[in-house]
Amino acid sequence: MNNPDLFKRIRRDILTMSTEAGSGHPTSSLSSTELMGTLFFSYLHYDVTDPTRPQNDRVIFSKGHASPLYYALWAAAGELSAEELKTYRQFDSLLEGHPTRRFKFTDAATGSLGQGLAIGMGEALALRKKFGYVTSDQNIEETRVEADGTKETNRIPRVYVLMGDGELAEGSVWEALHLASYWKLNNLIAICDINRLGQSQETSMAHNVELLRKRFESFGWGVILIDGHNVHEIEAAYQKALIYKAGPTAIIAKTTKGKGVSFLEDKDGWHGKALSKEDLEKALKEIGEVDMVRTFPIMKPEPVSNVILNSPAHPNPPTDGEGGFQDPANITDSPERKVYTEPTATRKSFGDALVEYAEHHPSMVVVDGDVMNSTYTEAFAKAYPDRFYECFIAEQTMVGVATGLWVQGFVPWVSTFSAFLSRAYDHIRMAAMTGATIHFNGSHAGVSIGADGGSQMGLEDISMFRALFGSTVVYPADAHASHALMLELMKREGITYLRTTRDATPILYDSEESFPIGGSKTHESTVKGEVTATIISAGITLFEALKVQNELKEKVVNVRVIDCYSIKPLDEEAIVKAAKESSKLIVVEDHYPEGGLGEAVSSVLAKNSLSVPCIHLAVRQKPRSGSKDELLAYEELDAKAIESAIR
Numbered sequence: 001m002n003n004p005d006l007f008k009r010i011r012r013d014i015l016t017m018s019t020e021a022g023s024g025h026p027t028s029s030l031s032s033t034e035l036m037g038t039l040f041f042s043y044l045h046y047d048v049t050d051p052t053r054p055q056n057d058r059v060i061f062s063k064g065h066a067s068p069l070y071y072a073l074w075a076a077a078g079e080l081s082a083e084e085l086k087t088y089r090q091f092d093s094l095l096e097g098h099p100t101r102r103f104k105f106t107d108a109a110t111g112s113l114g115q116g117l118a119i120g121m122g123e124a125l126a127l128r129k130k131f132g133y134v135t136s137d138q139n140i141e142e143t144r145v146e147a148d149g150t151k152e153t154n155r156i157p158r159v160y161v162l163m164g165d166g167e168l169a170e171g172s173v174w175e176a177l178h179l180a181s182y183w184k185l186n187n188l189i190a191i192c193d194i195n196r197l198g199q200s201q202e203t204s205m206a207h208n209v210e211l212l213r214k215r216f217e218s219f220g221w222g223v224i225l226i227d228g229h230n231v232h233e234i235e236a237a238y239q240k241a242l243i244y245k246a247g248p249t250a251i252i253a254k255t256t257k258g259k260g261v262s263f264l265e266d267k268d269g270w271h272g273k274a275l276s277k278e279d280l281e282k283a284l285k286e287i288g289e290v291d292m293v294r295t296f297p298i299m300k301p302e303p304v305s306n307v308i309l310n311s312p313a314h315p316n317p318p319t320d321g322e323g324g325f326q327d328p329a330n331i332t333d334s335p336e337r338k339v340y341t342e343p344t345a346t347r348k349s350f351g352d353a354l355v356e357y358a359e360h361h362p363s364m365v366v367v368d369g370d371v372m373n374s375t376y377t378e379a380f381a382k383a384y385p386d387r388f389y390e391c392f393i394a395e396q397t398m399v400g401v402a403t404g405l406w407v408q409g410f411v412p413w414v415s416t417f418s419a420f421l422s423r424a425y426d427h428i429r430m431a432a433m434t435g436a437t438i439h440f441n442g443s444h445a446g447v448s449i450g451a452d453g454g455s456q457m458g459l460e461d462i463s464m465f466r467a468l469f470g471s472t473v474v475y476p477a478d479a480h481a482s483h484a485l486m487l488e489l490m491k492r493e494g495i496t497y498l499r500t501t502r503d504a505t506p507i508l509y510d511s512e513e514s515f516p517i518g519g520s521k522t523h524e525s526t527v528k529g530e531v532t533a534t535i536i537s538a539g540i541t542l543f544e545a546l547k548v549q550n551e552l553k554e555k556v557v558n559v560r561v562i563d564c565y566s567i568k569p570l571d572e573e574a575i576v577k578a579a580k581e582s583s584k585l586i587v588v589e590d591h592y593p594e595g596g597l598g599e600a601v602s603s604v605l606a607k608n609s610l611s612v613p614c615i616h617l618a619v620r621q622k623p624r625s626g627s628k629d630e631l632l633a634y635e636e637l638d639a640k641a642i643e644s645a646i647r
Contacts, residue, residue, distance in 0.1 A: 002231040006041060006076060007033050008290040011260045013072035013085055015283050018274040021089040024097065027258035027270045029069035031195040032162060034229050035253055039160060039191070040073050043238045045301040048079055051104055054130055055301035057157045058107055058123050058407075062116020063164035063193065064098035065272070071095050074105060078295035101435055107407045109433040112426055114170025117190060118397040120161040121180050122404020124188040124248075125389065130307060130408065131156045133187075155302065158242070162191045165205065166198040168212070172396040172427070174219070179397055180248045181220025188248040189241045190221075193228060195257035199271045209254050216250045228253025261286055339511045340479040343504040346539075347443040349479035350500050351376020353486040354413060355383050361490065363409060367402045369395050369416035375443045375500075377415045395420050399427035399438070406436045411490065418442025418458025418499060425464055432468040432495045439489050440465070443500045445475075446590030447623045447631040448540045450502070454623040461499060463595020466568045470494035472517060473568040475538040475597075478508040481565055484515040492517065501540050503628055508542075520571035521563040527553055533646045534560040534578040536601055537588040538567060544632065545588055547639040548646070559646065567597055575604045584613040586645050588637055593618035615645045 010033050018024030039059070047053045061070050071088065074080045080095075087093035094103045098111030108119045133156055167173060180188055196207045205211055209225055216223045222244045226233040234253070241249040257271075258264030261283040275283060338352050354377060358364050365387045372378040372390070381388040389405075391398035395416060402412035421428065421442050431438055445458040465473045472492050476482040482500060489496040509521070523546060532552075535545040542563050549559045560582065562574055579585060585605075587598040598616035605614060619635045632638040 002235075003296075005290050005294070006037050006296055007260075008287050009076055009292060009294070010037055010069065010072045011287050012284055012290065012292065013075050014068040015261070015275055015280055017071065017085040017088040017095075018068050019277060019280040020086050022274055023089060023272075024068050024274050025065040025272050026068055026274060027264050028063065028164065028195070029066045029072070030259045030261065030264070031228070031255040031257045032063075032066055032069055032193045033259065034231055034234055035191055035193060035251075035255070036069060036073055036162060037076070038231055038234045039238065040077065040298060041296045042235065043242070044160070044298055045157070046298050047300045048077060048105075048298060053301065054127075054307050055155070055157060057301075058120070058127075058159045060107060060116045060120045060123075060159070060161045061099055061110055062120075062161050063113065063167060064110030064116075066162070066164070067095070067097060067099055070099055076296050077298050079105070082292065100433065108403055108436070109430055112430050113164070113167035114172040115396075115400055115427055115430055116161050117163060117173055117176040117180070118400020118427070119404040119407070120159045120188055120190075121176055121183070121185060121397070122401035122406075123408055124159045124180075124185045124404070125183065125401065126405050126408030126410055127157050127159065127187060128185070129386070156187050157301070158187050158189055160189050160191060162193065165192065165194040165196070165203045168192070169204060172400070175394040175397040176400065177216065177219040177221065179391060179394060179401075184247045186245050186247055186249075190248065190250040192250060192252045193255050194252060195255040196266065197257045197268055197271065201268070207254055209252050212252050216252065220247055222246060222249045224249065224251050226251060226253050228255035229259055337480070337483050337511045340507050343506050344479035345501055345504045346476050346479060346482035347374070347441075347500040347502065348376050348504075349482040350415075350441050350443070350486060350498065351379050353483045354380040357487060357490065358384055358387065361411065363411045364490075365389065365405055365410045365412050367391060367398050367405070367412050367414045369393060369398050369420065371416050371443075374417070375415040375441060395424040396427050399424045399431060402438045403427070403431045403434060403436050406438055411437065411439070413439045413441060415441040415443070417456060418445040418461040419456055421458070422460055422464065428464075428495065429468065432470065436495070437493050439496045439498070441498045441500055444502045445499045446501075446540060447619055447635055447637075448501065448503060448590050448628045450628045450631065451625045453625040457623055458499075459592045459619055459623070460595070461497070462567060462589075462591050462597065465495065465497035466595060466600065468495050471568060472496040473499070474517070474566050475499040476515070476565050477539055477542040477563055478505050480507065480509045480511050480513060481515055483511075484513065485565065488515060488517050499539060503540070505540065505543060515565060518566050518569040518571060520566065520574045522574060523549065523561040523563065525549055525553055525558045525560060527556055527558040529558055531560050531578075531582040532557050533584045533586055534562060534582040535586045535588060535642060535646075536562045536564055536575070536578070536597070538564045538597060539590065541588045541590050541632070541637050544637065544639045544642060548642045551639065551643065552646070557646075564597060564601075567600060570600050570604060572604050575601055576608050576610065579605060579608075579610040579612040582612065584615065584646070586615050586617065586642060588617045588642055590632070590635075590637060591618060593620060617641060617645060
């Protein structure tokens with residue numbers, strides 16, 4: 001659409017809304033105006049009356065700071081008024097500084113750079129699954145005319161991801177480039193705005209688009225180089241991208257930051273700065289007058305015949321009014337639980353439960369980081385290969401893919417070693433910002449994994465997941481608890497985390513026992529009288545606590561043990577009761593002291609003004625290789641250390 005009035009209108013709105021807000025990124029938006037204006041009004045298929053319609057193409061602004069352009073595009077489509085644009089970045093506005101799902105046309109929160117491409121990959125994978133495409137050599141767009149003259153299109157929606165050149169320095173982008181070509185995602189199109197200038201200086205590759213072309217091609221992408229302000233070249237690029245079958249396509253566009261306003265064009269020092277009212281007046285005069293009432297239609301998708309899995313995109317997640325998430329009512333069916341009679345690792349129980357629950361929950365998918373034979377997701381991969389996504393050792397992309405799958409209506413379980421989730425934490429944080437429901441399994445947690453050494457030990461994971469808005473964190477001790485808690489997590493919205501143990505643990509609970517989120521299990525001593533101490537623990541150290549309870553029973557010492565399998569939310573009632581009835585509390589956890597179970601318990605004590613002595617045993621020495629028992633003793637987490645703390 002070579003319509004100068006369209007681009008003038010978009011540019012005027014970009015500048016006006018950011019000046020009204022007193023902040024924003026107008027120059028980063030101006031450089032992408034022709035690229036995205038042409039896409040929206042000539043090539044995008046999108047039903048604005050139904051943003052969750054499966055046939056819709058998807059658009060992700062990975063360079064989320066270009067939100068003035070994003071909102072200006074929807075205003076040009078008639079979906080935002082001039083008055084609404086004036087609320088940009090205000091507290092009560094849906095038009096946030098970086099796009100979020102509070103604005104109905106946004107799929108995922110963006111703004112932490114380098115994440116949009118992985119999310120787009122997840123959506124592209126989901127759309128291929130919904131429309132029944134498995135291999136890349138299938139025709140992804142075919143129209144036939146019926147006898148009555150009606151058209152029926154067999155078309156898979158495209159996913160367009162706008163990326164800035166600054167974010168190409170992010171390693172997660174190159175992870176995603178590799179996997180997208182591995183999966184031959186020919187319905188994924190990256191639009192790269194190469195405007196040369198970053199936030200503080202020139203980008204590392206500046207305007208060397210030929211170098212970028214070689215790098216993208218080396219990752220297996222089809223590449224089209226264009227002048228990002230030449231509409232004829234832009235249109236030709238989209239036409240080529242739409243018929244490219246071999247894999248994903250990148251449109252690498254050489255652009256000018258601040259394009260359309262002479263005193264902004266290719267000038268350093270303007271990143272993230274709104275124009276003053278005086279400069280705005282000069283800029284608008286230079287752009288020229290245009291009809292700001294006229295709107296431009298976005299094409300609706302043609303009716304399609306090939307939707308196989310019509311799972312709608314998720315609405316914004318409901319909250320319970322206190323920052324947590326309500327349980328959805330749609331997860332009701334559950335299989336009979338597997339009965340374990342021999343010591344079994346909770347990671348093994350997790351893998352068993354995945355397969356058993358999958359039959360009852362067809363939207364459940366699994367995303368793995370090349371550890372399927374350790375996290376036991378391999379059984380799911382064999383049973384449901386079309387619902388299993390191997391991301392190899394690319395944990396950041398793994399989380400982004402899961403977010404994109406969730407956007408398209410799937411319920412992802414993400415599984416890897418707990419330590420490696422720290423690498424993906426920013427992506428997990430942004431998934432929480434999106435409001436996504438993603439279930440995480442972190443195996444091989446704590447020093448109890450033994451000889452592999454400190455690099456493999458998840459010791460920060462509880463604190464990471466506790467810190468996320470609306471998250472749920474559980475740490476089962478035995479196989480039956482793990483099995484039961486998986487189903488409980490699947491009833492939760494938001495980010496959930498299941499912490500699983502490497503070693504086999506004894507069977508402690510009955511297969512039919514319930515484990516409600518926010519609950520705990522209290523193990524009372526057979527010794528009567530005053531409770532000398534209550535040991536609060538979860539997971540692997542719970543068994544050390546039970547050893548102490550059993551040993552002190554012989555000495556007629558009454559010790560209570562609480563299994564806090566639900567760490568967030570914590571069973572506050574049980575903690576308060578224990579504090580009031582015990583001479584002291586001992587918290588034992590195979591985790592660093594910061595942010596784990598101990599601090600959660602301390603928070604409850606402070607909230608309720610309880611001054612009972614509380615001793616916190618946690619990993620306080622730099623971990624090393626060794627056996628499980630050696631390491632628990634070294635970190636003073638074993639039965640001997642617990643009994644010493646009691647005495």
